[in-house]
Amino acid sequence: MSGTSWRAPGRVNLIGEHTDYNDGFCLPLAIPQGCTATLSALDEPVLEVASAQRGKPVEIALADLRPGLLGEDGAWAGYAAGVVWALAERGHQLRGLSISIDGDVPGGAGLSSSAALECSVAAALNDLWDLGLTRSELVAVAREAENGFVGAPTGGMDQLASVLGEQDRVLLCDMRSLSVEPVSFDLEAAGLTLLVIDTKAPHQLTDGLYGERRSACEQAARQLGVNALRDVTLEDLAEAMGRLDDETLRKRARHVITENDRTLACADLLRTGQLRQTGPLLTASHASMRDDFEITVPEVDLAVEVLLAFGAFGARMTGGGFGGCVIALMEPARARAGAIAVEAAFAGRDYTLPVSFSVTAAQGTHKLH
Structure with a gap:
């Protein structure tokens, strides 16, 4: 059987952070950077995973x-192998397989390089093995x-966006129903750019800090x-804060409750073309x-501070946190100046120099050949 190649994008989350596992709302966009997976059948009962970015x-x-x-050493291959495993768990027969991956999403930046890898492999496997999976099922397999x-x-959220x-378009994702509403996000028409600053501060979601936040949210609920905390509205916030018996739980819950409200408000503004007002x-x-x-x-807080000082309409960290990227909604000329200013600020504190680029909302997972 001949091979097949599929590409899946990374994502930037415009707003709605740590709301997804709380059955809440988020507003991601797929980005031009992504991962291409090329798959072909093997006669032997083995799985071979190779990457252009690895040895x-x-x-x-x-x-x-x-x-x-x-x-x-082989943990990077787990995102591809995990897709094959997830399909086997769903009852699909395993067959020998060669997986070659090539990605340009910065690793460890919080832009979902892992979801891009998983979704490209899942889509290519669906094609190669003629599994007939729907797009929703591809999301579920990649998440598993x-x-x-x-x-x-x-x-x-990452797999949905990819x-x-x-x-x-950005996608207003209801993470309880897994329904998705595309909402207009035409940066060029608005005369804006979405600047991304990869702070190069280490970003790792499997080291326990992410899990701690999730556990705290579940305990608060x-x-x-x-x-889930999605069921607590902004109107209920004061009462909810009084019922929680721990300051850390109050803080974690307050973020999720207010973040859901901000995400829905942002979607409302975008529906009427008010990009700057977000x-x-x-x-x-x-x-x-x-x-x-x-x-x-400190690196992401500094980047946000500098970008706001250089005229960003808004700026925030994007992704799971503890490092990664900052995004800023800016006019193009100010974005260039802001990126240079962030570099200078980082140099002044002996931080690793950041990398900046702009993104637009891009097409989701699709077949190349």
Whole structure:
């Protein structure tokens, strides 16, 4: 059987951070940077995974495929192997397979390089093995790979954005129903750019800090007697804060409750073409992540501060936190000046120099050949 190649994008989350596993709302966009997976059949009962960005390929006997199999050196291959494992868990027959991946999403930046890898492999496998999976099923398989095989307790927004992304649209994702509403996000027409600053501060979701935040949210929901924090509205916030018995739980819950409200307000503005007016919501989101959810680091806080001083309509960290990227909604000329100013500020503090680029909302997972 001949091979097949599929490309899946990374994502930037415009707003709605750590709301996905709380059954809440988020507003991601697929970005031009992504991952291409080229798959072909093998006669032997093995899984071969190679990457243009890595050294030695990883080979796994299909009979040995299970979570925890790959050591630290081969952990990168787990995102691809996990997709094969997730399909086997769903009853699909395993067959020998060669997977070649090539990606240009910056690793460790919080732009979902992992979801891009998973979704490209899932879509290519669906094509190669003629599985007939729907796009929603591809999202579920990719998420199972990340949660069940890799062990990262993420909430599924990244895979939704990667599979379902649309050009010049953000996706309003309801993470309870998994319904998606494309909302116009035409930066060029608005005379704006979405600047991304990769701060190069380390970003790692499997080291426990992400899981701690998730556990705190679940504990807060139990104390409040709701299925998830999504069920607590902004109008209920004061009462909810009085019912929680721990300051950390109050802070974590307050972030999620207010972030859901900000996300829906942002979508309302975008529906009427008010891109610039979303800026204060983005900045308020960052303050909430910094002060209540406590997931920012000095590098991202500094980048946000500098970009706001250089005329950003709004700026915030994007992604799971503890490092990664900052986004800013800016006019193009100011964005160039702001990026240079962030570099100078980082140099002044002996931080690793950041990398800046602009993104637009791009097409989701699609076949190349």
